[in-house]
Amino acid sequence: MKALLRRLDPVPVLLSLPAGLLLGLFLLIPLAATAILSLQAFSLYTGIQSVFNLDNYVEIFSDGYFGEIFLRTARTAALTTVLTILIGAPEAVILMRMKAPWRGIFLLVALGPLLISVVSRTLGWALLFGSTGIINDVLIGLGLIAAPLQFMYTETGVVIALAHVLLPFMIISVMTTLQRLNPLVESASYSLGASGFTTFRRVILPQVLPGIFAGSIIVFAMAASAFATPQIIGGRRLKVVATLVYDEYLFSLNWPLGAALALLLFVIVIIVAVGFNQLAERRFRRLYG
Amino acid sequence: MSSSNGFWSLAFHTLFVIFVMAPIVVVCFMAFTPEGYLSMPTNGVSLRWFEALLNNKEFVGSFRISLALGAASATVAALISIPAAMAIVRYDFPGRTAFLTLCMSPLMVPSIVLGVAFLRFFSQIGMSGTLVGLTISHVILIVPYVLRTIMNSLGSLDSALDHAAASLGSSAWRTFRRVTLPLTLPGILSGWVLAFITSFDEVTMTIFISGPGTTTLPVRLMLYIEDSIDPLVAAVSTVLIVMALVVMLILDRLFGLDRMLIGRSPSDPDR
Numbered sequence: 308m309k310a311l312l313r314r315l316d317p318v319p320v321l322l323s324l325p326a327g328l329l330l331g332l333f334l335l336i337p338l339a340a341t342a343i344l345s346l347q348a349f350s351l352y353t354g355i356q357s358v359f360n361l362d363n364y365v366e367i368f369s370d371g372y373f374g375e376i377f378l379r380t381a382r383t384a385a386l387t388t389v390l391t392i393l394i395g396a397p398e399a400v401i402l403m404r405m406k407a408p409w410r411g412i413f414l415l416v417a418l419g420p421l422l423i424s425v426v427s428r429t430l431g432w433a434l435l436f437g438s439t440g441i442i443n444d445v446l447i448g449l450g451l452i453a454a455p456l457q458f459m460y461t462e463t464g465v466v467i468a469l470a471h472v473l474l475p476f477m478i479i480s481v482m483t484t485l486q487r488l489n490p491l492v493e494s495a496s497y498s499l500g501a502s503g504f505t506t507f508r509r510v511i512l513p514q515v516l517p518g519i520f521a522g523s524i525i526v527f528a529m530a531a532s533a534f535a536t537p538q539i540i541g542g543r544r545l546k547v548v549a550t551l552v553y554d555e556y557l558f559s560l561n562w563p564l565g566a567a568l569a570l571l572l573f574v575i576v577i578i579v580a581v582g583f584n585q586l587a588e589r590r591f592r593r594l595y596g
Numbered sequence: 597m598s599s600s601n602g603f604w605s606l607a608f609h610t611l612f613v614i615f616v617m618a619p620i621v622v623v624c625f626m627a628f629t630p631e632g633y634l635s636m637p638t639n640g641v642s643l644r645w646f647e648a649l650l651n652n653k654e655f656v657g658s659f660r661i662s663l664a665l666g667a668a669s670a671t672v673a674a675l676i677s678i679p680a681a682m683a684i685v686r687y688d689f690p691g692r693t694a695f696l697t698l699c700m701s702p703l704m705v706p707s708i709v710l711g712v713a714f715l716r717f718f719s720q721i722g723m724s725g726t727l728v729g730l731t732i733s734h735v736i737l738i739v740p741y742v743l744r745t746i747m748n749s750l751g752s753l754d755s756a757l758d759h760a761a762a763s764l765g766s767s768a769w770r771t772f773r774r775v776t777l778p779l780t781l782p783g784i785l786s787g788w789v790l791a792f793i794t795s796f797d798e799v800t801m802t803i804f805i806s807g808p809g810t811t812t813l814p815v816r817l818m819l820y821i822e823d824s825i826d827p828l829v830a831a832v833s834t835v836l837i838v839m840a841l842v843v844m845l846i847l848d849r850l851f852g853l854d855r856m857l858i859g860r861s862p863s864d865p866d867r
Contacts, residue, residue, distance in 0.1 A: 329736065330702075337717035404605070420620065424796075431618070535800055573705065
C-alpha cells in the first residue's frame with residue numbers, strides 16, 4: 308500500500324479532484340436518490356411515504372395507459388430515427404463532396420441549428436403546421452390536398468419536428484465516419500467500370516453504415532427522451548414518457564411515480580443503445596474482420 | 597469523396613436546405629408582423645413585437661437570468677475542466693478511464709432524468725429554485741462539452757514545446773502559464789462559448805428546477821407557449837436565433853465549427 312502511494316503521482320489526482328468531486332456529489336448522489344424515491348409510495352394527503360417497494364413499477368407495467376404511452380414514445384423515436392437516416396445520410400455524403408467555400412457554408416446551415424434553442428426550432432414547426440399554417444396553404448395551393456392536414460397534436464407532426472431537431476447529430480455521425488475513408492476508393496470503383504448505383508450500393512453504403520448505426524443510437528436515445536418538442540407539438544393530447552413525467556411531477560405531484568417512469572425510460576434507452584451497439588459491432592466485425 | 601455532386605444530389609440538397617431553414621426563417625419573419633396575431637408580414641414590417649418584448653418585465657428578467665446563468669456555469673465548467681483535461685491528456689493515473697467516463701456521463705443521462713434528480717436533491721438540501729442550484733446543475737450538464745473541446749485542443753499541442761520549456765529550466769506551473777495555457781486558449785474560449793449557449797438554451801432539465809425568481813428565458817418561453825402562441829414568442833425566438841448566429845460565427849472563427857463538431861477538420865485540399 309505504501310509503495311503504491313509512493314508511486315502514485317499526486318498531481319493528476321489533484322487536477323481531477325474538483326471535477327470529480329462535483330460530479331460525484333451532484334450527479335451520482337441525486338441519481339441514486341431518485342432511484343430510491345422511485346421505490347417509495349405516494350398519497351395525496353400525506354405526500355411521499357417511507358415505505359419501499361416496487362409498487363410504482365408494477366403499476367406502470369400493469370396499467371395499459373402507461374403501456375400505450377411507452378409504445379407511442381418508442382414508435383415516434385423509431386420513426387424519427389428512420390427519417391433522420393433518410394435525410395441525414397445522403398446529405399452527409401453530399402456535404403463531403405462539396406468544395407470550399409460551399410462545404411463550409413452548408414456545414415453551418417446543416418449543423419448551426421444545434422446552437423438554436425430547441426424551443427425556437429419547435430415553435431417554427433408549430434407555426435408551419437397550424438391548420439392555416441404555411442404547409443397547408445402550400446399543399447392546398449398546389450392542389451395536392453382539399454382540406455387542411457392535421458399536424459399539430461399528431462405523431463406525424465412530432466416526428467417531423469423531432470427529426471429536424473436531431474438531424475445534425477446524424478449528419479455529424481455519418482460525416483465523422485466518411486472522413487476516415489480514403490476518397491480514392493470511390494474513384495477506383497468508377498474506374499473499374501461500376502455504375503453510379505453499384506458504386507453507391509457496394510462501395511459508399513457499406514462505408515457509411517457504421518456512421519448511420521452510431522447516429523441512429525444517438526438520435527433514438529435523444530428522441531425517446533425528448534421533452535420540449537413533444538410538449539409543444541403533441542401537447543397534453545399526445546403524451547410521451549417525458550411529458551408524462553413532467554405532468555406527474557408538476558401537476559399530479561406524484562414524484563415517486565414520476566421518478567419510476569423517468570428511470571424506466573432511462574434504462575430502456577440504455578438497453579436499446581447497448582443492444583444496438585453490440586449488434587452493429589458484430590455485424591461490422593463480420594464485414595471487415 | 598472525390599466525385600462531385602450531380603443533378604439529383606443538388607436537388608436533394610436544395611430540399612434539405614429548405615427543410616432545415618423553413619421553421620427558423622418562418623419564426624424570424626413572423627416576429628416582424630404588424631398584426632396582433634401570428635401572420636407573415638405581408639402588409640408591411642413592424643417592430644411592435646420587439647418593443648412589446650422590451651417592455652415585458654418577465655421576459656427581460658428571464659433574459660438577464662439566462663445570461664448570468666450561462667456565463668457563471670460556463671466559467672465554473674471551464675475552471676474545473678482545464679485541470680481535468682490536463683490530468684487526462686498529460687498523465688496516466690489509476691482510475692483515469694473511470695474519471696473520463698464520469699466527466700462524460702452527463703451526456704448519457706437524458707435531461708429529463710437529470711431534471712427530476714436535481715429537483716428531488718435540491719429540495720431535500722434546501723436549494724430548490726436558487727441560482728446556485730441552477731448553476732451547479734448547468735455546470736454538470738456542460739462539463740462534457742468544455743472538457744472535450746479543451747482535451748482536443750491540448751491533444752493537438754506539440755508536447756515538445758513543454759519539454760523545451762522544462763529543459764530551459766521553467767517550472768511546471770510556469771510552463772503551464774506561459775506555454776500551455778496561451779496555446780490552449782482558443783480551445784478554452786470555444787469550449788466556454790459552446791457551454792454558454794448550451795446552458796442558455798437548456799430547457800428540459802431547467803423547467804424542473806427553476807423557481808419563480810429564477811425562470812430562465814427558454815423555460816419562460818416554454819411556459820408561455822403552453823398557454824398561447826402569439827407574435828411575442830416569435831420575437832423571443834428571433835432573439836434566441838440571432839444569439840445562436842453570433843455564437844456560430846465566433847466558434848467558426850475561433851476554432852472551426854466543423855472541427856469542433858466533427859472532430860478533426862475535413863481533409864479538404866482547398867482549405
